[in-house]
Amino acid sequence: MSFNTVILKNFFKNLKNYALYMFALVFSVVLYFSFVLMSQDDSAVEEIQSSQLMSTGFTVGSVLLVVIILAFVMFANSLFLKRRNRELALFQLIGLTHGEILRILVLENAVIYFSSLVFGIAFGFLTSRTLLMILLRLMQVELSVGLNFSVQAVIQTAILFVGIFTLLMIQNFIFLKRTRLISMLTLDQSSEADYSGMGIGTMILGLLGLIMISSGYWLSMNIIEFGSVLLLVLFGILFLTIVGTYLTFKASVAFVLNMIRKSKQGCVSVNDVLSLTSIMFKMKSNAFLLSLVSIISAISMGLISFSYISHYSVESLIESTVSHDYTFYEEEDMQFYSHLLDDSEIEHRPLVIPTISYVARGDGIISGNGDDDSEISLNIVSEEFVDDTEVDEGELVIHGLSTVVGVYMDFDLNRSITLYNDDYEVTLELVETNEDAALPSFVARGRLQAVVSSEVYSRLEENAIHDKEQAEPHEAFVIDIVGEDSQEIFQLMNGENNPLFESRIEQYTNQIQGAGILMFVIGFVGLAFLMTTGCILYFKQIGESEDEKDTYKVLRKLGFSVNEIVKGLTLKVAITFGIPLIIGLLHTYFAVNAGWFIFGNEMWIPMLTVMGAYIVLYSTFGLVSILYYKKTVRDSL
Amino acid sequence: MIIQAKDIKKSYGNKRNRTEVLKGIDLTIEAGEFVTIMGASGSGKTTLLNVLSSIDNVTSGHVYIEDQDITQLKEKKLADFRKKDLGFVFQEYNLLNTLTVKENILLPLSIRETKKAEAEKQFKLVSEELDIYNLKKKYPSEISGGQKQRTSAARAFIHQPKIIFADEPTGALDSKAASSLLSKMKQLNKKINSTILMVTHDATAASYSKRVVFLKDGLIYSTLIKGERTQESFYKEIMNTQSVIGGVSVEF
Structure with a gap:
């Protein structure tokens, strides 16, 4: 041969x-x-x-x-x-x-x-x-x-x-x-790492790890306050949490487990033999791997959450920036399209919305830095041009207050807001704030919109000072389709030689596709991260079960049943898989909490969905590991 | 003179925490000799065997095998040397579980592409000598510890190496199986004139050899030569020396 x-x-x-x-x-x-x-x-x-x-x-x-x-x-x-x-x-x-x-x-x-x-x-x-x-x-x-x-x-x-x-x-x-x-x-x-004992050094390192993580979390909670050195703070948070995670695995976990072990004063049960002691020995040498697992989990969960948040929020984000189905730059353009739609017998409503800008102050306005008498500039729109909004004389409704703006600025309902210029002022009661925009964004220019009753509007209009030097638009030209807008209508209007216009349905399509791809790619890569970390942990467990075969043999010879041993091993798997997961989940929560408003206007539902899915998939690997252990224990004798 | 070791030192660990296992050993072994190394646990006997057999490298000193310094050999030459001249029997059997007894034994012949008829002849000779010819189609998981040990020994002998290194070859065997393996080894030593270097802590096993070298704390403590004595009296002397080294008196 x-x-x-x-x-x-x-x-x-x-x-x-x-x-x-x-x-x-x-x-x-x-x-x-x-x-x-x-x-x-x-x-x-x-x-x-x-x-x-x-x-x-x-x-x-x-x-x-x-x-x-x-x-x-x-x-x-x-x-x-x-x-x-x-x-x-x-x-x-x-x-x-x-x-x-x-x-x-x-x-x-x-x-x-x-x-x-x-x-x-x-x-x-x-x-x-x-x-x-x-x-x-x-x-x-x-x-x-x-x-x-x-x-x-x-x-x-x-x-x-x-x-x-x-x-x-x-x-x-x-x-x-x-x-x-x-x-x-x-x-x-x-394969057993040499055990260097639980010295005072381990204790200090363990404490340091926990302190670093908590201070990273604290910074992330208060990230808004550090606007000027944002980048520096971001890197600081990354550094603190990553190094803190490593130290936690290197020292804190072993330290805590050792305390538990000491408290038993030598009376170790089979659970302890298989979980506590084994993990204590291995945690230190596996510190790098486990911190990698938690950081990778946190990164993928965080990124998937962010992309899901933005996908989830596309619709309401469009609502808060785009006020009408179609917006035009000139009145002639609007008329051109109105005829076009008439020819195709599409029912629609052309509108010319006048607006003026006023400076506002009052108790109702709370700015992000806690300054009480802050002033903001508002675009005033008459109630008759805004659907679904009822405003009485002496009342005012704020429109276009998206989540991102809401981070920097808040309003107190049922308090007063005074609109004023050099010649005139009127004090109104703030009754409602609304996310939806009342004016197209290129007319509003980033300002919030205040909707007032038509009587108040005409008085403000009379007293407005028109600044000749600032050529701001005073009117918005829009068309709303009666009933649902559709891709067909958009394609009809989107002829090659037709004047320029903005379309809500087009923006929505673009954004939902962009967010969709982003979420898919991130989700896919995140899934790959999840699967690989899961597999690596699983492989690790297989390796450990091979190493510990003799322990199972001894325990079974001593008269422990397979189930008793597997119970101890289950605890071990739960700890090895669980601690990185918990730390990863915490990291994710604080990361998402710090930055979610940039991506959309809903945090909890998308984040919890992502976390839930992650936990389920991740736990599968733990479950498979337990089954493998069970087989090894059964075959050990 | 087939093996010559000159001032071998071997230490483990790092700079701060260093343990010197071998502290300068000189040893000469003639061709065809059957030498046993004995000593208490931790005296460095297995380390000495590993160093002499090229499995481990020395910290300082030289090992000459047939006047060639193996501490200076390149990996390729070393492999060639193991292939042609060395055979190993270990305390653990080191058999491939995926191959039958026969395939395991024939491994050293397979890699040198020996003719089939020749391989068959050698296999028959060695396996019958060691009483495992009838097990040739079995897998290692199907045979007993002693049989595995003998398979492992057969593998070490099959290519008629110049030197056979055996580390506690009887460690896992009962006394009957041990003595049968040892007498087989002794016979083969005579028949094919291989040199055998064995490490053991078992005085009975040691009494099969021609010379026993005692190690203590990394140095050669004493050497006993069997000469024309009977195995029994040699055994007694080994026991006596052992009790002197260990400081434990043995009652007969």
Whole structure:
């Protein structure tokens, strides 16, 4: 029997042990291939107005994906190498050179790689259909998803994975070169990190970690106050939370667990043996990995939350900036389109809305910096031009108060607001604030709008001082479609030689598609992050279960049942998976809380949805780990 | 003279916390000798074996095998040297669970592409000598510890290496299985004239050899030569020396 047949036999017999590694590979291929395939789907690209944005989004997403995949596959490979230590050592003992062993590894990996690539591409093809449907749904594009297979996507995927393959072989070669034969023979016995005790240093570090995280959180709560050095504060928060997280894992967790252990005074139960002590030893050496997991979780949850918030808020954001279905720059333009619509027998309502600007002060206005007698400039609109708003004589309603503006400015209802200029002033009672805009944004110029009764408006109008030097528009020309506006009407008006205009439905479509792509790409990358961190933790648990096999054996010989041992291990899995998750969730909450208003006007529903989905998916990996432990314990005796 | 060690020192750990395991050992082994290294736990016997067999590197000193300094050899030459001249038997069996007993034993011949008929002949010779010929189609998970140990020994002998290194080869065996393995090793030592270097803490095992070297705290403490004595009287002397080193009196 030649040596090659020995190697092949060994390989195929061992295939069961390689399953994990193959899974990692297939998973990565699926991820990448479906992503590439989707970005090259012509039928979708044609249909979508913002295809430029789409391709940019996909490019950024694919670069991130490559980074994640590379890190993930290399991690899996290093675990895989460690498990095969003794086999490789034996080959060296009987006289194979490093080069020959590397050749074996290349051969084996090539088989694994090639089959994973084929499987992955097949799966990826199926997944990409589903994913594309999700994407189009998010972008609110009606399009049936066909079956496009792109050879170019296959080639692109193949090139990437050949590149990764080369890197892995370099990794293997370095591993072989650097590991002494003696340490390979004894490696699997020395996995337990040396235990350096719970000194005063650990305690200080542990406290420091918690303090750093809390001060990071505190800064994020009060970020508005640091407007002038915002960037500096942002980096400060990042630094504090990231280093704090690391220290927490390095010291705080072990410290707390040790306190619990001490309080038991030697009477350790089976739960303690399997969870507390084991975690205490491993937490320190796994500190880097676990803090990576929590930070990555926080980043993906935070980013997905932000993108979901902006997707969720598109409609109300449009409402607060765009007041009418169509807005025109000149009165003639409005008339032109009015005729056009009449010709097509589309019922509509053209409007010319006059407006004047006044300075306002009074108890009703609360500015962000707590200054009581602050003044703001308002655009005054008469009540007759604003739908759904009832204003009596002596009353005033503020319009266009979006969430972003609301951060800097607030109003006290049922208090007075005085509108004034050099010659005239009138004091009115603020009865309501409203998010929706009453004027087109290029007329309002970022100012809030005050809606007053028509009598008050005409008095203000008479006394207005028209500043000749500032050529501000005093009228807005708009058309509202009676009933629902539609893409057909927009296309009818959007002729090539027609005058310029702004359309609410067009802005909405653009924004919802943009937000849809953004959310999809971020969601996809976030999902990739989630899956890889989950897999890495799971692989880690498998490794630990191998190491602890003897412990289970001893415990079972002592008379503990499988269920009792698994109960202890469940606690361990809950702690190993749970602590990074909890820290990640906290990080996410404080990050989203600090910046959500930039992206939209609803925080809780999108954030909690994202967190809920994340927790469910993440816990699946914990559950699978427990099942694996159960199997190991059952087989240990 | 097949192995010559000159002033071997070996220490572990970092600069601040250094443990010196071997403190300067000189040892010469002639071709065809069966030498045992003994000593209390921590005396450095396994480390010495690892260093002499090229598995571990020395901190200082030289190891010559057939006048070639293996501490200076390149990885490729070293692999070649292991392939041709060395055989290993370990306390743990180090068998591939995915291969049958026969395939495991034939591994060293496979990598040098020996002719099938020749390999078959060698296998029959060695496996019958070690009483495992009938197990050839079994997998390691299906045979007993002693049988695994003998498989591992057969693998070390099959390519008729010049030197066989054995680390506690009887550690996992009961006394009957141990003595059968040792007498087989002794016979093979005679038959194919391999040099055997064995590490053990078991005086019975040591009494099969021609010379016993005692280590204490990283230095050679004393050497016993069997000469023309019977195995029994040699055994007694080994026991006596052991109790002197360990400071424990042994009652007979």
